[in-house]
Amino acid sequence: MNFWQRLFESTERQFWVCHTAGWLGFGLIYYFGSFLHDMRSVWLFVIMLNVYTGWLITIPLRYVYRRVWRLEPWRMVLVALLAAYIAAVIWAVLRNINYWEIYKHGYRPDEWVYYFSNIVHSFTVILCWSGLYFGIKYYRLLQQEKQNALKATTMAHQAHLKMLRYQLNPHFLFNTLNAISTLVLVGETKTANGMVSRLSDFLRYSLDKDPIKKVPLDQEIQALDLYLAIEKVRFEDRLTVQWDIADKTRQALVPSLILQPLIENAIKYAIAKTEQGGMISISSKQFGQDLLIEVADNGPGADIQNGMLRRNHGVGLPNIRERLQSLYDNNFSFTVSHNEPSGVRVSIRIPFQVDQDGK
Template sequence: MNWQQLVDNRQRFFWVLQIAGWIGYALVNYIGSKVFEMRDIYVFVILLNAYAGCLMTVPLRYLYRRVWNAKPWLLVLVVFTASYATGTLWSVVQKFNLWEIYRHGYRPDEWFYYFQQGLDAVYIILCWSGLYFGIKYYQLLQGERQKALKANTMAHEAQLKMLRYQLNPHFLFNTLNAISTLILVEENKDANKMVSRLSDFLRYTLNTDPIKKVPLEQEIHALSLYLEIERVRFDDRLAVDMQVSDEASHALVPSLILQPLIENSLKYAIAQMTQGGVISIKAQVFANELLLEVSDNGPGAELKDGQLVNATGVGVANTKDRLKTLYENNYSFVLSGNTPTGLTVNIRIPYEKAVAE
């Protein structure tokens, strides 16, 4: 087992550090006893004290885990109170070991000796608490770093999949074929617009960093380019209804998070309807969360427990993977039937407002 595996296993890592730390404490005290030329029986007292300290600090771990997310002032209060109580109790055990085992019932006359040893024990427990929180925060930082690396990798994979599957040769073929048709019928102005839109959309997909989030209004602009390209193929059969609130338009979203869902609606809804259909895109902010909805009035799809049955595409799966990587469990992705027909995709993610440049 390497060091990283040991750090990742928090239970084992705690016990390794706990035992090693108290062994180190015992060694330091043993070296000090040699300096003061104490009797060999004092080594036994040192071991008992270290063992008692090891056992008494274990409950602190579970206490600190329970108050980990508490307010800072409450957390500090709990740490100092628990450290003082544990240190005081430990000092009583140390006095018992020292006076009953090493000094055979000796009691000092001065109260200062009681107080001093008690404070020493409290300081050591406070140091233990400080090390615990320091190592805990280090583990959290390492965890966040690993999540960022994983998100980086999956985002690049999602971008590659998008270029390979979502912007597939069929899309480019259909677009170029539509441009060719416009040129043949001498609709050069419309053909030039199509080339410009295709160029802008492809440039956006290549230049947008898949790791960073972008304002929703920027995504809506890219979707508009994509839909304008597809509208040449579907003509009047494709209608789009966009309802995006002003607050939602400034929210940060993963780049190209809605494009695969729009493509699914085009492929499985609009393309299947002779009279055409409507794709609806809605976005609003509610309770500090961004709510996104993509729906169509097509023939719909078979659902089971909110999942597509016999799904063969990659759009829905890629979208869910990206959301899972970026937001862990702080998101929702729900598929449901539309009324009266069609499919609706609802996405809920934390609301993050874009900072104006």
Template sequence: MLRILEDRHRQFWLLHSLGWLGFALVAFLGSLFQEMRDAYLLVVALDAYAGWLLTIPLRYLYQRIRSFHPAALIGSVLLASLVTAACWSVIKNFNYWEIYRHGFRPKDWLQYLEQTPVSFYVMLSWSGLYFGVRYYQSLQQEKQKLLTASNKAHEAQLKMLRYQLNPHFLFNTLNAISTLVMLGEADTANKMLSRLSDFLRYSLYKDPIKKVPLQQELHAASLYLEIEKVRFSERLTIEYDIADNTEQALVPSLILQPLVENAIKYAVARQAAGGLVAIKARKFGHDLLIEVADNGPGMPIDAGLPKENSGLGLVNTRERLAALYDKNFSLVLTHNQPQGVKVNIRIPFEVEETDEEHSESHRR
């Protein structure tokens, strides 16, 4: 029963069958108040079965036209309901006359359609219930996706905070600041302390559920990289290649942090000569392309992910993107040239609407 309730296809057949069974019961109960012979029960059963069969094609028709403009959709539903009602009216009259009236034949064939208005309201009710159930299912699915996205975002934030509050990270940063103070470079130490404060504040107070402009994410990434540059000094090289038309593009908050963190941990820190972290962003059609690359020793890759569980957190990032964008995204890990690893993310290009655009959209 749980599988039936969780599967949309099974839900349709269950509700569809129960609906027409309910119609048959109502028609039967109505006959109790009239002097009807037992043959009328057969007529009711056949009418309900005919309605059950005739409304099945409506389901597949509505699946195809549900993306139509509202006016076209309403017109199509009314027309489809009317045609189905006419067919059902003919079948009902035929059943009644053949079975209950012992082969009665009307002189005018239009009498076969005399119940069409009543049948039309029944079919229209079926159509309304169908779209109502579909809307409810879609609403529940969106709520489930939002809940999943929320859980993944909070999980990502907790993982990031665990690293940020790692004693080694804080010790190295604070030790570098202390060294700068001892060397008399108070201004530099003050700047680094300010960057650390801003970085932790962004991590702690930024809502991970909301999307933020790419510019903000780049700022947070730059704070983190500048802090790490104190640790690695000239061993860490940072490059940005951000197209101007991408800075206001909306991205999931905290999405760059694990990618940059991985580049530092698995590329720069493992090489005596240090390494490069390069961040690139481009708009391509209706998509935003983000790339985080390094020139480290690399690693085995299989199907866009590390072959071994290296603790990269890319699986979690992929699941979070899937929760936010369904199937309209990609996250791929590839080999960089001449060496290193490159992470490519593709998500829909979105920008935050201005108040004027929002008002115009609302008026439409």
């Protein structure tokens, strides 16, 4: 945090800095505005006294304005004008004393009106001070409201992202628990124990990783290994996985658990639909300034229109698109196409980013 940020980090400090700087600025303008009138040091001393008395007199106004801030507008304006006028009269009297007693060396004018000749000027200056006070206070209030609105929007955005990701977990959990139950019933306790262990590790990863933050692709691959190891227990030799991960992409940042729903869809609609099973291929490569990730299967295929699947009641792919939209705005692409010779291919393009530890 630099000097100016520290200087203005508290409201109290902001007031004293602005209050003092404003009165010093008034003194400089007043002095140079009357420079040709008198260049003697006594005139500078009088101006300094006037600035100091004005600085003192306007301090109580701050506390008066604080109390009237939440009143009805007309009441607030009325009280502020009255307080400013009282402060202006007191300041005008003190300015007269400084002028006649110090600058004029005790000279007394014949007409008393000269003692009040600068009330209008004093009232104008006090009104300017009051206007700046209310203006700065109102500006700070608007900024605070903007920050609160931004914070609320951010919290809602984060909650939405968490909902999108955690909405997918029950589907996988339901299928896995059914498989474990089946293994226990047929006496495959060793296999069931291994499956429970992998499930525990996968769920721990799922819960530990914040869906708002991005993680290296290598961590996602490790999580997918756990997930696929669980699914291989269910499908045995019917499930084949092919990896093609470019080494330079392993540290690229991706949204946590962004690929798991794609693998889940491929297993549900490609592997589970055919008796002989099938293969899922997962690849990643750097394409210019982007990271390209593809998940493909060789299943029976699907109805695809405008780059999206035509399936009822599916939440996986729409959720992925919404997460990518929330995290990358429009700087991404998410398309579904036909795989050759059969099956479905899902392609994700996001900006190629690497965290500081991975650089």
